[in-house]
Amino acid sequence: MDLNKLKFDERGLIPVITQSYYTGKVLMQAYANKEAIQKTIETGYATYFSRSRNELWVKGETSGNKQKVVDIKIDCDEDSIIYLVKDYGVACHTGEESCFYRDLKLEKSEKPPAFEIFHALYEKLKERKEKMPEGSYVASLFKKGSDKIIQKVGEEAVETVIALKNKDKDEIVYETSDLIFHLIIALLDAGVKLEDIQEELLRRYK
Structure with missing residues (x-):
C-alpha cells in the first residue's frame, strides 16, 4: 500500500x-x-x-x-x-462493544443485522447458559447435560439430511436452522468459540 x-x-x-x-x-x-x-x-x-x-x-x-x-x-x-x-475487549469508551450502539429504528426490530446473526445467536445462547432462566428451552437442554445436547444435534442432522434428500427448500431452510441452533448450543457446552471455527475454515481456504 x-x-x-x-x-x-x-x-x-x-x-x-x-x-x-x-x-x-x-x-x-x-x-x-x-x-x-x-x-x-x-x-x-x-x-x-x-x-x-x-x-x-x-x-x-x-x-x-x-x-x-x-x-x-x-x-x-x-x-x-x-x-x-x-x-480484544470493547471498542467504545462507554463500555459498549461498538460505538454504534444506537440507531434511528428505521425498521422497528430488536433483532441484529443479518450478517451478525451467528455471533449474536451465540452470545444470546451463552447468556441463557449463564443465567439459566426458568421456562427457557435452551436452559433445559443445558440442565439435561452434554449427552442430551449431543443427541439433539444428531437428531437435527438426520432431519436435515432427509430434507436435503427431499429437495424441499422450505424444509431444508427450517431443518438447517434447527441444526445450526443446536450445534451452537453444543459448541457452548464444549467450550468452543465461533472464532475457533472461523479460524479453522480460514486455514482450509485455498
Whole structure:
C-alpha cells in the first residue's frame, strides 16, 4: 500500500472505520495521519490520531482493549480507510462493544443485522447458559447435560439430511436452522468459540 496515494485532509488526517474481523460489525470511527498508519503497519495494532490531544494513540494502550489489525482497506476515492481488526475487549469508551450502539429504528426490530446473526445467536445462547432462566428451552437442554445436547444435534442432522434428500427448500431452510441452533448450543457446552471455527475454515481456504 502506497500511503502517498491516500488523500489526507488539510490537517493531514484521514477517517478510519474500524470493523470486526470475525463479525463484520463496525466498531468505531476515528482519524489517522500517515504516521499513525505507518505505526499500525509496523506494530500490527490499531493506532489513531487524537484530534483533542493532538497526538498518536494506540487503542487499548491503557484499557487493554487492543485491536490487532489483520488488514487495511482503502476506499475507491482513497479518502478513507478501514482497519479490519481482531478486537480484544470493547471498542467504545462507554463500555459498549461498538460505538454504534444506537440507531434511528428505521425498521422497528430488536433483532441484529443479518450478517451478525451467528455471533449474536451465540452470545444470546451463552447468556441463557449463564443465567439459566426458568421456562427457557435452551436452559433445559443445558440442565439435561452434554449427552442430551449431543443427541439433539444428531437428531437435527438426520432431519436435515432427509430434507436435503427431499429437495424441499422450505424444509431444508427450517431443518438447517434447527441444526445450526443446536450445534451452537453444543459448541457452548464444549467450550468452543465461533472464532475457533472461523479460524479453522480460514486455514482450509485455498
